Amino acid sequence: MLRTMRKDNVRTVRYSLLRFLSITIMVFLSVAFFIGLKFAGPSMLYTAENFANNYNMPDGKVMYPGGITEEILKDIEHKSSIKVLGIHSTDVNSPTVGQSIHLYANENQLGDMFSVKLGQLPSGSMEIALDIQVKESYPELEIGDFVEIENIDSNVFEIPKAKVGQYKIVGFIESPLYLSNLDRGIQMDGQGSVAAFGLVSSGHIDCSEYSEAFYWAPEMKVFGHFSDDYDQALRDKVTDIDKNLGDIAETLHNQVIEQQLKDISEQQVELELALSRRLISQEDVHEKETALKQMSQALEAYPMAQFQHTSRLDFSGYRLLKNNAMKMDEISKVFPVFFFLLSIVVTFITMTRMAQDEQKYIGTMKQMGYSNYHVMEKFIFYAFSSVSIGIILGIVVGTLVIPGLVINAYMTLHPLSEPRVQLDGMFIAIVSIASLIIALIPAVITPLKLVRKPAIELLQENLEGSSKSSRSQKSSRLNYICLWVSRSIRMAPTRSLLIILALAASVMLMVAGFGLSDSLTGTVARQFNEITHYTSIIYVDSNGSQSDYSKAMDQIEHLEGSFPVSLTQAEVKSGTNQGLKFQILVPMGEEEGLVNMLELIDDEKRAISIEEGIIATPVLGQSGESIEVTLNDLDYALEVDAIAQNYVGNYLYMSPETYSDSIDQKPMYNAFLVKYDMKHKDQIEEDMLAVAGIKSIMNLEQLKETAEESMESLNMITIILIIASAGLTFIILLNLMNIILMENYRELAIMKTLGLFDCQVSWLIFLEAFILATIGIAIGSYLGQQLNLYIVNLLSRDDLVFHPEIDTMSYVYSIILAYLFILVVSLLVHNNVRKINKVEAMKDTN
Structure with missing residues (x-):
């Protein structure tokens, strides 16, 4: 008998496949987006950390106006207990691409910090590997082409000179030194921005001292890159290094002063000696004494040169990458939570309705002597199987698909190499268990209430509302339809309220998704159409x-x-x-x-x-x-x-x-x-x-295109959210109409018996769904506006501020989609209306 009963449990899934799939899809969407968006931010940082580790990203760099000697390197290394690597670099102009380029010499294992995207690193004379973003901006450039390099004359301090002329492109590269594709930093003298970076063979930058030095602090290795602990530890280390650099700068300054004083003293002795031997005229003596006096005065006002210290926290794109990951984490606390809450509501309504529909089944099983557990087994199996399938599919998509999509979308902003997903088994387990509990609670509570009733009571008909039905039959058809719809809503106020809230929430997510897209695309247009009217910035001497x-x-x-x-x-x-x-x-x-x-x-x-x-x-x-x-x-x-x-x-x-x-x-x-x-x-x-005298050109059209690419990256996320929200709305409407159908099955059968056509019966269901959906859409449209405002403010970052706006057409699209789904679901439900058995009407006490 139990075997037959369990076969019937499986058969129930086949007979109510639409309901089963709706629960599965709801759970799938909620779990996939909850897990996927939650893992997206940490996975972005994990991918970046892997990139930083593979290419030996330093903890910071140091520059000194007079150049860094081997002695200074050893002094910095000893006093601050850090590993230091001196490098030769400079800033140059390239008329070929109309950009300023920060040039590095490929020596002292510096090449380990660069990832080759195309070609190879330079090794021969007059060879160069260029920033991959140059290739993005100038796709016509190919390996084997030549770029012209010219030196820059700085009026702040003398910067190293590179060999000028035509360099052969041998590769295109990227580096964790530049974690933002939008920013390549500023020139060494601070007099303009750098548009790209490049790597040339050793010996192509002419300077005896190192122009800058990268460093690594051993104590930083215990912290994960991009973690808050790393940031705080590095800030503390920076304070210590700054103090030591200040001491070294003072020592170097004193050495310069001592040498200058020594030179002045020697010249003074020579002057006195020449004067005592009458080898110089009084006029020359006066001239030389004046010169020595001016040298002494200038020495007193001689400024102390300071080290320029930049930690990784100030590297191009470090803050931006971390902020983007944090914003993604913030989004994961908004959208997926609503998905999860909606899943709770819809699953609860669906399972509760299923238990009520099976009231006679429960009574029959009790009458046949089955225990309460065996009677409830059907509902537990139904909920467990549908939710388990949804959880498994959600985990697969949430771990393998969504984080990768998000990381790929952000690759236009950051060089993140291959996406790597950082999983949290405990979080997955908690989400899975929570989803199961959410589904099993209504699968247990409602049947439990019913199995506690006597079997005879469960097998009796519910006579509630019969007088209203008989009165309504005497009314006109229009009045009858209105009375039937209002009665259906009044008889199940909790269900109606929950459905309105569920629809409002799904429409809210849809409106917020469209609004987010409007806000992102509108930002670039506002900046470059309403505020910025110039085309380029020309940096001059x-x-x-x-x-x-x-x-x-x-x-x-x-x-x-x-x-x-x-x-x-x-x-x-x-x-x-x-x-x-x-x-x-x-x-x-x-x-x-x-x-x-x-x-x-x-x-x-x-x-x-x-x-x-x-x-x-x-x-x-x-x-x-x-x-x-x-x-x-x-x-x-x-x-x-x-x-x-x-x-x-x-x-x-x-x-x-x-x-x-x-x-x-x-x-x-x-x-x-x-x-x-x-x-x-x-x-x-x-x-x-x-x-x-014109040093470089920064074309804002490229900045505009880059900003638009940034928007497109975020738009990929909004498209995912819109599609998921639309799917959510469809599933909710499907559940809504099926619940209305099952709750009023007997009355609909009576109507068919009394002569109403199938389309007229379907119209009753459609009308109730339409009324509830309209209320939900109105509420959801307002809430979507508020959610969009919250998310846009959340996404705004240091260098890119979004303007919250929702285009009128976005509301129209959301409303049209919602009503279109009502129409599609109505057609699906109409097929079930056609299958209503008129004989059921004869079993009703009315």
């Missing part, structure tokens, strides 16, 4: 004449305008944005010229004048706040007077007068904002690079 540069640019055909500015990189010293790098932009011409290139507007789109004081972009602070910044190794406290909207990058804007008052020095022009039509880009940039 500030020793040249500003008027000469302007005249030269006026002669360039198709150039629509140029405007001189001072662009200086600074860093936030303290507070929540500590370590954040930004640009200080000072207009060096009339404000009218600036407005043509850049619009400073507040959040209400009111124009802001540069004369209003210190104007900051939103990430840096709020109006009235004081920001502590570090500029050229000096600290300043700057009070913000106004906030200008900006979505890509961070800036402080101020007039030359405000800059002089705040920084205690006059701004020095070093760049021009220029505007031109992109169809003339190649010719214009070639003409500009031919102008003497």
Whole structure:
């Protein structure tokens, strides 16, 4: 008998396959997205950590204006207990690609820090391996082609010279030194940004001392890369290294002073000796004494050169990568949780309805003498099997598919090599057990309530509502339909409320997904259509004449305008944005010229004048706040007077007068904002690079394209969320209509007996679903707007701020999808309506 009963349990799955699959799919979606998005952030960092380990990513680097000798290297290594590697590097221009390149010499095992994507590392004369992003920007460049290299003249300090000429491209590379594809750092003299990096053979950079040194701290190895413990330990180590570097810099300074004093003393002795022997005239004596006095005075004011120390925390893309992973982790706390909660609600409703539908089965089994356990076994088996299949499928997709999709999406922003998923067995077990419990609770509670009743009571008909039905039969058809729908909703208020909430939540996720896509794509358009009107930034030698540069640019055909500015990189010293790098932009011409290139507007789109004081972009602070910044190794406290909207990058804007008052020095022009039509880009940039003194060009079109690629990466995630939300809505509607059908099965059979056509009966079910769905859609649309606002603020990061917006069409798409699903599900349910047996009507007491 038990064997027959268990066969019937399996047969139940086949007879109610739609219900079984709906539970399975619900659990599959919730588990897959809960696990997948939860593992995406840690897996991103795990992949990056593997990349950093494979290519020996250093903990930091040190630079010194006069160069780093072997003696200085040993001193740093000994005092700070770190391993140090000296390297030769410099900044150069490449007219071939119109970009500045940070060039490394392939020596001292430096090549171990570079991953070869195409070709090989340089080994012969005049060979170069270029940044893979150069290949992305200039796809026409191939291995075997040549790029021209020119040296840069710095007016800050002398930087090493590279062999100039045509270099043969032998490979394309990437490195953990540059974890952001959007940022390649700044030039060694701080006078502009670097667009790419490259590696040349040993001996192609001419300098006797090392230009920079990478270091590794042994105590850092016990911490995982990108962990908070690593960051804190490195900050502590940086403090110790900075102190030691300060001592070394002071020692070097004293050595220079001592040598200069010795030279002055020797010259003084020679002068006195020549004077005593009457070998020099009084006029020459006076001239030499004046020169020695000036040398002594200059020596007293001789500035102490400082080491430039950059830890891994300040490497290109380190903060960005970690922030992206954290944002992904934050998203995993929002969307998957809603999926999971919806899974609870829908599974609970479905299993509760199933138990109520099987009331007669329970009564019959009890009457036949089966124990309560054997009676409940059917429901437990049904719930356990459907949920188990969903859990297994969810774990497979959540571990093998979703994290990989997310990491691949972020590869446009970060060089992450092959995706590696970091799994947490305990978390998977907890999610699996929780899913099983969620499904088994209604599979146990509702049948348990029923099996405790006498069998005779379970086998009796429910007479509730018969008088209302008989009265409604006397009404007109329209009134009857309205009364039937309202009665159906009133008779199951809890079920109706839960379904409304479930639909509202699924529509909310759909609206938020579409809105997130709108916010991401709208950000780039707002930045480059409403705020930034210039096409490129031209970095120039500030020793040249500003008027000469302007005249030269006026002669360039198709150039629509140029405007001189001072662009200086600074860093936030303290507070929540500590370590954040930004640009200080000072207009060096009339404000009218600036407005043509850049619009400073507040959040209400009111124009802001540069004369209003210190104007900051939103990430840096709020109006009235004081920001502590570090500029050229000096600290300043700057009070913000106004906030200008900006979505890509961070800036402080101020007039030359405000800059002089705040920084205690006059701004020095070093760049021009220029505007031109992109169809003339190649010719214009070639003409500009031919102008003497122009160092490099940063084309904002490339920045725009990179930002759009960044948006496309995040859009992949939003597409996944939209598809999952739509699938969720479909499953909920399918459950809703099937529950309405099963709850009113007898009444629908009576209606068919009384002459209603199948389509009219289906219309009753559709109408109730339509009413509940409309309420849920209205609530979900509002909640989706709020969820979108929350997520957009969550996703905004240091260098990219998103503007929360939802296009009207996004609401339309969400609503159309919801109603389209109602229509599709209605067609599926109509097939079940056609199978309603009219004989069932004869069994009803009405």
